[in-house]
Amino acid sequence: xxxxxxxxxxxxxxxxxxxxxxxxxxxxxxxxxxxxxxxxxxxxxxxxxxxxxxxxxxxxxxxxxxxxxxxxxxxxxxx
Amino acid sequence: xxxxxxxxxxxxxxxxxxxxxxxxxxxxxxxxxxxxxxxxxxxxxxxxxxxxxxxxxxxxxxxxxxxxxxxxxxxxxxxxxxxxxxxxxxxxxxxxxxxxxxxxxxxxxxxxxxxxxxxxxxxxxxxxxxxxxxxxxxxxxxxxxxxxxxxxxxxxxxxxxxxxxxxxxxxxxxxxxxxxxxxxxxxxxxxxxxxxxxxxxxxxxxxxxxxxxxxxxxxxxxxxxxxxxxxxxxxxxxxxxxxxxxxxxxxxxxxxxxxxxxxxxxxxxxxxxxxxxxxxxxxxxxxxxxxxxxxxxxxxxxxxxxxxxxxxxxxxxxxxxxxxxxxxxxxxxxxxxxxxxxxxxxxxxxxxxxxxxxxxxxxxxxxxxxxxxxxxxxxxxxxxxxxxxxxxxxxxxxxxxxxxxxxxxxxxxxxxxxxxxxxxxxxxxxxxxxxxxxx
Amino acid sequence: xxxxxxxxxxxxxxxxxxxxxxxxxxxxxxxxxxxxxxxxxxxxxxxxxxxxxxxxxxxxxxxxxxxxxxxxxxxxxxxxxxxxxxxxxxxxxxxxxxxxxxxxxxxxxxxxxxxxxxxxxxxxxxxxxxxxxxxxxxxxxxxxxxxxxxxxxxxxxxxxxxxxxxxxxxxxxxxxxxxxxxxxxxxxxxxxxxxxxxxxxxxxxxxxxxxxxxxxxxxxxxxxxxxxxxxxxxxxxxxxxxxxxxxxxxxxxxxxxxxxxxxxxxxxxxxxxxxxxxxxxxxxxxxxxxxxxxxxxxx
Numbered sequence: 025x026x027x028x029x030x031x032x033x034x035x036x037x038x039x040x041x042x043x044x045x046x047x048x049x050x051x052x053x054x055x056x057x058x059x060x061x062x063x064x065x066x067x068x069x070x071x072x073x074x075x076x077x078x079x080x081x082x083x084x085x086x087x088x089x090x091x092x093x094x095x096x097x098x099x100x101x102x103x
Numbered sequence: 104x105x106x107x108x109x110x111x112x113x114x115x116x117x118x119x120x121x122x123x124x125x126x127x128x129x130x131x132x133x134x135x136x137x138x139x140x141x142x143x144x145x146x147x148x149x150x151x152x153x154x155x156x157x158x159x160x161x162x163x164x165x166x167x168x169x170x171x172x173x174x175x176x177x178x179x180x181x182x183x184x185x186x187x188x189x190x191x192x193x194x195x196x197x198x199x200x201x202x203x204x205x206x207x208x209x210x211x212x213x214x215x216x217x218x219x220x221x222x223x224x225x226x227x228x229x230x231x232x233x234x235x236x237x238x239x240x241x242x243x244x245x246x247x248x249x250x251x252x253x254x255x256x257x258x259x260x261x262x263x264x265x266x267x268x269x270x271x272x273x274x275x276x277x278x279x280x281x282x283x284x285x286x287x288x289x290x291x292x293x294x295x296x297x298x299x300x301x302x303x304x305x306x307x308x309x310x311x312x313x314x315x316x317x318x319x320x321x322x323x324x325x326x327x328x329x330x331x332x333x334x335x336x337x338x339x340x341x342x343x344x345x346x347x348x349x350x351x352x353x354x355x356x357x358x359x360x361x362x363x364x365x366x367x368x369x370x371x372x373x374x375x376x377x378x379x380x381x382x383x384x385x386x387x388x389x390x391x392x393x394x395x396x397x398x399x400x401x402x403x404x405x406x407x408x409x410x411x412x413x414x415x416x417x418x419x420x421x422x423x424x425x426x427x428x429x430x431x432x433x434x435x436x437x438x439x440x441x442x443x444x445x446x447x448x449x450x451x452x453x454x455x456x457x458x459x460x461x462x463x464x465x466x467x468x469x470x471x472x473x474x475x476x477x478x479x480x481x482x483x484x485x486x487x488x489x490x491x492x493x494x495x496x497x498x499x500x501x502x503x504x505x506x507x508x509x510x511x512x513x514x515x516x517x518x519x520x521x522x523x524x525x526x527x528x529x530x531x532x533x534x535x536x537x538x539x540x541x542x
Numbered sequence: 543x544x545x546x547x548x549x550x551x552x553x554x555x556x557x558x559x560x561x562x563x564x565x566x567x568x569x570x571x572x573x574x575x576x577x578x579x580x581x582x583x584x585x586x587x588x589x590x591x592x593x594x595x596x597x598x599x600x601x602x603x604x605x606x607x608x609x610x611x612x613x614x615x616x617x618x619x620x621x622x623x624x625x626x627x628x629x630x631x632x633x634x635x636x637x638x639x640x641x642x643x644x645x646x647x648x649x650x651x652x653x654x655x656x657x658x659x660x661x662x663x664x665x666x667x668x669x670x671x672x673x674x675x676x677x678x679x680x681x682x683x684x685x686x687x688x689x690x691x692x693x694x695x696x697x698x699x700x701x702x703x704x705x706x707x708x709x710x711x712x713x714x715x716x717x718x719x720x721x722x723x724x725x726x727x728x729x730x731x732x733x734x735x736x737x738x739x740x741x742x743x744x745x746x747x748x749x750x751x752x753x754x755x756x757x758x759x760x761x762x763x764x765x766x767x768x769x770x771x772x773x774x775x776x777x778x779x780x781x782x783x784x785x786x787x788x789x790x791x792x793x794x795x796x797x798x799x800x801x802x803x804x805x806x807x808x809x810x811x812x813x814x815x816x817x818x819x820x821x822x823x824x825x826x827x828x829x830x831x832x833x834x835x836x837x838x839x840x841x
Contacts, residue, residue: 039334039336039379042334042381043322043334046322046323046324046332046333046334061328061329061386062325062328062331062386064386064604065604065605066394066418066426066604067331067384067386067394068331068384069323069331069332069333069382069383069384069396070382070396071394071396071416071418071428072473072486072537074150074152074168074170074535074537075473075488075535078152078154078533078535082156082492082531082533083434083467085461086461086467086492086494086529086531087410087434087436087461087465087467088408088410088436088439088461088462089376089378089400089402089404089408089410089412089434089436090339090376090378090402091317091337091339091376091378091402109833109834110832110833110834112638112832112833113806113811113815113833113834113835115634115638116631116634116635116638116811116814116815117807117811119630119631119634120631120707120808120810120811122627122630122631123624123627123628123630123631123704123810124704124707124708124711124808124810125627126623126624126626126627391613422613422615423609423610423613423614
């Protein structure tokens with residue numbers, strides 16, 4: 025069993041790798057004539073703010089994890 | 104009209120151009136059902152939603168919310184949101200199901216009898232109001248957003264503020280995000296706070312407020328014409344009174360494994376959480392094609408809770424006005440270090456202990472779908488989402504035989520030993536209806 | 543997310559210049575007045591119209607009549623007066639050009655990548671793209687458009703010039719001062735400046751961005767538009783192929799000039815004639831001579 029420190033370290037390493045992958049690559053920007061699909065409203069990382077907010081509230085009160093995408097939202101007495 | 108000579112082609116084009124330039128720009132055609140504000144013009148967006156949520160045998164929640172966003176000509180925007188939760192039902196106390204009936208005391212001061220073999224719960228009725236305000240300002244390639252939050256329940260009050268900055272690079276192909284937030288929550292338990300790991304000795308003072316500081320960093324990127332991806336990480340530190348004021352821990356008699364005593368749970372006063380979220384959105388086919396949204400979140404904290412979450416949504420447009428989006432989510436959690444289903448009399452008391460199932464080993468599977476539609480001749484967009492959530496965990500307790508001498512009030516239960524489920528499955532259904540319109 | 547830039551007004555010599563970004567281009571409104579309020583009203587009118595036309599006819603949005611038409615899946619779509627007039631105009635252009643000016647030809651871009659490299663689509667790809675092209679496959683009648691599924695309309699070839707004329711008309715409704723509306727090089731001048739002075743317009747050298755203008759034109763009233771393929775091209779067997787595609791063959795037009803600038807009565811007419819000239823390929827000069835317009839051409 026690896027120690028918690030070692031697991032956190034390797035997790036952070038994986039994170040840095042993912043960040044590097046995202047930040048690097050051909051720094052080719054996407055040409056304006058290729059942004060047709062991207063202009064659609066459904067092309068987002070989070071399809072619905074309302075559903076995401078509802079999920080955050082539901083899972084905060086039913087599970088032990090939080091977070092991932094936002095900061096400083098609301099607290100409630102349900103956990 | 105031009106006086107120079109015109110070719111027949113020019114005459115034809117000129118005539119057609121005359122008609123075109125004289126045509127009245129109509130009010131938006133029937134096909135234009137945009138609720139996005141027109142660029143450069145101020146516009147208001149209103150969203151109403153209602154959530155109905157029910158746990159089988161447990162809680163029912165009704166939650167309407169209203170959100171208004173106003174976009175100004177200079178690119179700034181203001182958002183205000185108000186929400187109201189009405190909650191009723193039963194919440195597990197943390198005690199262990201028994202082969203005899205038990206009575207429990209609840210936060211609302213009511214008393215109830217629990218049939219055998221069921222996890223004891225306490226009745227509650229509560230309501231919560233919440234208000235959020237946000238203001239967003241574009242500054243060159245940056246966008247700065249600040250927000251505030253206030254919410255209030257009978258025994259809980261939360262205040263929060265946050266600031267997030269995003270930076271667009273490479274003609275909006277890459278976006279960096281950085282943010283920080285703070286919360287200050289105060290809990291005021293009914294009956295006053297009690298000392299942890301005691302049967303109910305009062306704490307004597309009001310519990311420390313819960314102070315949370317959180318930080319966020321993320322990057323998202325347009326990978327190709329049809330693929331968006333992003334990674335973000337958050338870190339939260341919570342300090343203060345983090346114990347659940349009404350949860351109890353059963354202390355079992357070592358011989359019969361029946362509850363001999365109940366103690367209030369106790370959690371540390373510090374919790375550091377880290378989570379990393381990787382997201383990917385992929386557009387299949389051309390305009391009108393399906394879009395898949397895949398998320399994976401890894402979470403860990405210094406209480407020992409570790410979890411993995413996978414979430415997949417699939418958007419399919421039925422036509423211009425209707426779409427469906429099925430959804431499936433899987434969650435798996437490892438228990439907190441101090442999680443205990445129960446304590447056993449005679450063993451030394453741990454420093455911290457909680458039998459709150461939400462800190463235990465559990466799995467959740469969610470299956471659902473959203474249906475989005477526009478009503479003909481009615482502006483605005485609707486969406487309806489139905490979801491089913493199934494949560495379960497391991498943990499069984501087998502009691503030795505002859506635990507009970509006959510003649511109980513409740514008219515009987517096993518005179519032999521039996522096995523009870525310490526974390527019985529939870530079934531939750533929810534329905535979320537939203538309506539959004541722009542002016 | 544985020545406005546594409548706030549409109550700015552500034553004083554230049556003896557007139558005002560308002561600038562903003564729309565339709566992926568730098569937009570400019572020049573007003574020959576000393577009154578900043580007049581200039582501001584003119585800028586607001588022009589910007590409003592630019593954004594309105596862009597929002598309505600851009601193929602990059604999922605909430606306008608173009609999106610509805612492109613996703614009707616073969617079903618008829620009823621359109622409003624303005625869209626009907628624009629479709630009529632596009633049909634006239636198609637008819638007058640022998641089918642080479644075709645607003646359904648956007649699908650051909652799926653087959654070609656004009657990045658200066660040497661990738662050319664094979665026959666199968668080209669023919670597949672051609673299967674989704676051709677105004678003759680469209681039924682436009684009784685204010686209803688019926689287009690086979692998989693085809694798409696693209697007003698990019700006339701949208702900006704149309705927006706210029708519309709914006710200039712709105713400015714004229716707001717002030718009598720002489721003005722120029724210039725959206726990314728497609729422009730309209732409303733008349734002589736104070737003192738009878740003409741407007742001076744420079745035509746860019748297509749081969750060298752940022753270099754001094756190739757020509758300097760002076761005129762008082764009219765529309766000016768430039769077509770050409772200096773920047774987007776592909777190399778094939780040592781030959782340079784421009785990005786203007788012939789919708790009847792699926793190949794770039796042979797011998798198209800690098801740059802054609804036309805002065806006509808309206809920006810829409812100027813833009814149509816300069817595009818038709820490019821589509822005429824090696825016959826561009828002869829075509830323009832036959833139309834009786836002033837033009838400037840770089841082969």
